[in-house]
Amino acid sequence: MTTAQAPGKAVRRFSLKKVLRESSVAQGLFLIGPTNTYLIVFMVIPLILVTVLSFLSRGTYGEVVYKFSIESYLRLFDPLYAKILGYSLLVGLLTTVLSLVIGYPMAYYIARAPARQRSLYLFLILLPFWTNFIIRIYAWIMILRSSGFLNSFLQWIGVIHEPLNILYTPTAVLIGMVYEFLPFMVLPLYTSLEKIENAQLEAAADLGAPPWKAFLRVTLPLSVPGMIAGTILVFIPAMGMFVVPDLMGGAKTMLIGNVIRNQFLTARDWPFGAAASMLLMFLTMVFTLYYTRKAGFGEELLL
Amino acid sequence: MSDFAVELRNVIKIFPTPEGGQVKAVDDVTIHIKQGEFFSLLGPSGCGKTTSLRLMAGFEWPTNGEVYIDGKLMGRTPPYLRPVNTVFQSYALFQHMTVFQNVAFGLEMEKVPKAGITRRVEEALEMVKLSGMGRRRPKQLSGGQQQRVALARALVKRPKVLLLDEPLGALDLKLRKEMQLELKALQEQVGITFVYVTHDQEEALTMSDRIAVMNKGKALQIGLPVEIYERPNCRFVADFIGETNFLSGTVKKVSKEKVTVFIPALSMEIDGIGHGSFSAGQNVAVSVRPEKIRLADDDGKPVSGLRGTENLLHGKVVTTAYIGSDTRVDLDLGHDVRIRAWEQNDISTLDPEAYYADGDAVRIYLPYENTLVLPEDVS
Amino acid sequence: MSEKKPALWLRIYTFLVYAYIYIPILILIIFSFNKQKLNIRWEGFTLEWYDKLFKDHQVLLATRNTLMIAFIATIVATVIGTMAALALQRYHFPGYGASETLMYIPIVIPEVVMGISLLAFFALIKFKLGLTTITLSHIAFNIPFVALVVRARLHGFDKSIEEASMDLGANELITFWRVTLPTIMPGVLSGAMLAFTLSLDDYVITYFTAGPGSTTLPLRIFSMVRFTVTPEVNALSALWVAVVFVILFISEYAQRRRA
Helix, strand or coil, rough: CCCCCCCCCCCCCCCCCHHHHHHHHHHHHHHHHHHHHHHHHHHHHHHHHHHHHCCCCHHHHCEEEECCHHHHHHHHCCCCHHHHHHHEEEHHHHHHHHHHHHHHHHHHHHCCCCCHHHHHHHHHHHHHCCCHHHHHHHHHHHCCCCCCCCHHHHCCCCCCCCCCCCCCCHHHHHHHHHHHHHHHHHHHHHHHHCCCCHHHHHHHCCCCCHHHHHHHHHHHHHHHHHHHHHHHHHHHHHHHHCHHCCCCCCHCCCCCHHHHHHHHHHCCCCCHHHHHHHHHHHHHHHHHHHHHHCCCCCCCCCC | CEEEEEEEEEEEEEEECCCCCCEEEEEEEEEEECCEEEEEECCCCCCCHHHHHHHHHCCCCEEEEEEECCCECCCCCCHHHEEEEEEECCCCCCCCHHHHHHHHHHHHHEEEECCHHHHHHHHHHHCCCCCCCCCCCCHHHHCCCCCCCCHHHHCCCCCCCEEEEECCCCCCCCHHHHHHHHHHHHHHCCCEEEEEEEECCHHHHHCCCCEEEECCCEEEEEEEEEHHHCCCCCCHHHHHEEEEEEEEEEECCCCCCCHHHHHHHHHHEEEEEECCCCCCCEEEEECCCCHHHHHEECCCCCCCCCCCEEEEEEEEEEEECHHHHHEEEEEEECCCCCCEEEEEEECCCCHHHHHHCCCCCEEEEEHHHHEEECCCCCC | CCCCCCCCCHHHHHHHHHHHHHHHHHHHHHHCEECCCCCCCCCEEEEEEHHHHHCHHHHHHHHHHHHHHHHHHHHHHHHHHHHHHHHHHCCCCCHHHHHHHHHHHHHCCCHHHHHHHHHHHHHCCCCCCCCHHHHHHHHHHHHHHHHHHHHHHHHHCCCCHHHHHHHHHCCCHHHHHHHHHHHHHHHHHHHHHHHHHHHHHCCCHHHCCCCCCCCCHHHHHHHHHHHHHHHHHHHHHHHHHHHEEEEEEEEHHHHHHHH
């Protein structure tokens, strides 16, 4: 019935359409081509650039001199920067641990809520995060500063008589960081917890475990993938964060992110900034590799 | 117009495996399907039947060999240029379109004018008994209804050949049996060639004009249902279709009417029929279908209706299963050899003596015309 | 998980955490109506800050820029990202593993590092920083997120509907347009929404790749928070929150309608 309409092209000529149609490899390459090209140009090359940059030197007026040097890396060993690095790791760690501790019960509650309500609860967590990130930090500044809401309130009810100095301290930075990263911890935890079949807990009870023991020996271990995913989502960005320390930590609290930012924009020592970036990237990669090997990348994050 | 609606000539299809090796999904298969036939490809999972169907549809191209549709060589023609249509196992209905739009899709591709489309779609829906469902979405339909939509969608294009890939697999038993009859009636009504893939041998026997039994990429036997059942050409076919008993042995003597086989496990010789050539010393499997066996109490009394050409064995009843229409009797022939016989309950009686009981000693008659000697395997 | 009523303390705790999340925003909004400039005490209801906001050229410019960048970056990233998702989910080709790793880099890399590397890159090729560089950078980090979302949705995709389409006479292109695309559209739209949000909200990468003349809303808000500190910032924030709420409710409503 169908007289196959043979296309008028001579078979001998190379036809791109034909190659694409017949070879699934060609189709695959065609589809991934734009992404790969774009990312190589705007991601890989810049990163290689940074790597190269870290081995160059800074000229007198802040320009980049094409002379090989590991001076920038050596500077990283300076106690000042070692302290900042330690500080960054500490902040990252604390943020992660705090969001884990604060977020876990919440995730647990939501996972055990009736199915219909769950999406509402999750929606409510995410809702504020559709507003701008800086706005949220500003809100905390408003609350935490000496003339801010918290102090006014506490003074008003008479608990304290002098304003607490919270803003521009590490505490403020932590409050802000946890605030930012909480959903990134809660969501993977929730996903993990939600998957735990009720039957397993019933089996535990049936075998004689009281609720707290069942939690410790069944629920907690089964939620580990969620914890790992959440840790990855929190620790890495937290380490590289500079906005929160900048706005809420004042001059006292400097993290690696701030160092890098400063070197590139104010101090104009690009090689040094590049070296610091390499350090940060190295830490990130080590962490990611270690954890993804444990957890397997993917499912928990693909919400 | 060619004699044959579909032909596969020495078709080989090789797939690469994820581990880096290769697998021959279709291994030198030659099939000629006649115009207007209801032809089934039957076999276990992985035997190559679905791949063969896909080669006809154009979703795969042969590594070697040729595919012909209506006498024309298909080569690397894509599916949208072949005069065949497929009904998929998962129905593959377009979820974002209504039933009407689904069925109309193929006609749109043919650039049929709108009025024509409406008319033909309604005809097709009527043919599958879904008139009036045009505005519904696939989600709103039951499995059986979705299947009919898939059927209508393919048939509306009036293809030369309709390919069906286990279309009834997802339906419950009762519905499946109903649909089998409907499909068969539909095929006779419309008159086009149906190529039907299934792993259910009962289904194939019921519906087909001819069957190709496949295993491990090869077409072992092609023939009428009765040929496949009564004259299997190898052990696999005999085993796959219906139920049968096997005794392994070696050929002792070959004569014009029969083949004599020595069964080591029973230390005795059995006469049977061999279709094809056998030579002394060849390893064979002797196949007897359970309904072809006659049983009698081992009490020395003569048995009526025997012709004297039966093999006589002795054994003991192990268990019986009363099915109503017949009784399935498991027999122990000694030396760990067990066979099954089906005795039709052709006399209505409640007398327990009329039925075999566990432990009874019986005489087992295997008529030699029903005792088939088969090569161990056509590999 | 079981749906037994959880302990009271758990409920209270969760409520407190929600409070922790929402109170700052509420305070922000409330004080955007405050007469007093310094945001210390409540002095009276006023809309003057909103008025100032609408007359603020910088803010209006920033808004326009932000939206423009977000639109362009979203469209480009969605197209490219969807293609990539299809490639990774259904095809095998040389360099598959490398491509997958490549895609994850922008997600895993700290934003600061991505920002400065792009800055260095643009400096090297002497490409002037401005709205274009911002847009190019946004596309770079959007592509992997779109691809991730679309890929997740592609998981259950039944390839046989594409075969059915071709079987019925549609060639590869028509099949993609009429069958594949409509089917994956919800996933593509999700990806696009995510990309739009990320772009709209981005501070760090924009910060490094913006030129002296170009400003986006997040950048503007940052400098307002840093330097100006009038309730104008509150007003801007409150507006932003309101717009977001409205959009979300509309999209929820639209989803309910369709289902």
